[in-house]
Amino acid sequence: MTMQNHPVDHELVEAAAHVARTRCRGDNHTMAAAGRAPDGRIVTAVNAYHFTGGPCAELVLIGAAAAQGVYELTTIVAVGDRDRGVVPPCGRCRQVLLDYFPGVEVIVGEGDGMRAVPVAELLPASYVWADHQLDTE
Numbered sequence: 001m002t003m004q005n006h007p008v009d010h011e012l013v014e015a016a017a018h019v020a021r022t023r024c025r026g027d028n029h030t031m032a033a034a035g036r037a038p039d040g041r042i043v044t045a046v047n048a049y050h051f052t053g054g055p056c057a058e059l060v061l062i063g064a065a066a067a068q069g070v071y072e073l074t075t076i077v078a079v080g081d082r083d084r085g086v087v088p089p090c091g092r093c094r095q096v097l098l099d100y101f102p103g104v105e106v107i108v109g110e111g112d113g114m115r116a117v118p119v120a121e122l123l124p125a126s127y128v129w130a131d132h133q134l135d136t137e
Contacts, residue, residue, distance in 0.1 A: 006118075012034045013034075013086060015034040017032070019079075020080060021083075029048070031079070031081065032046050034061075034076070034077055036076075038074055041068075043065040045057050056093050057078050088108045101119070102128065104118075
């Protein structure tokens with residue numbers, strides 16, 4: 001499968017990197033995420049690490065976005081603290097992002113290899129939760 005390359009939203013990457021540099025402190029918050037709303041707004045969040053499986057920054061971002069009235073994201077990126085750069089989403093986050101925002105693009109890679117790809121390309125032959133919900137009405 002060939003991944004489609006889309007323009008990288010460098011402002012979004014910098015927003016996540018800024019949060020990673022200034023808000024991630026200690027072992028509880030080691031990743032930052034930034035998401036772009038269709039109206040151009042940027043929402044940011046950090047992970048909440050916990051040994052029981054605390055949520056990744058991308059998942060916290062979904063809740064933070066909803067709290068700000070953002071229910072759709074066009075692009076998302078995660079950046080690690082200590083200047084680790086862009087970090088691709090884990091499998092759980094890929095699935096959740098696909099379920100919530102099937103058209104979202106995810107920024108992956110680093111340096112000149114950084115690219116934005118549709119989340120569906122990060123999960124080939126994926127299961128789409130929304131496609132299997134029963135009509136309860």
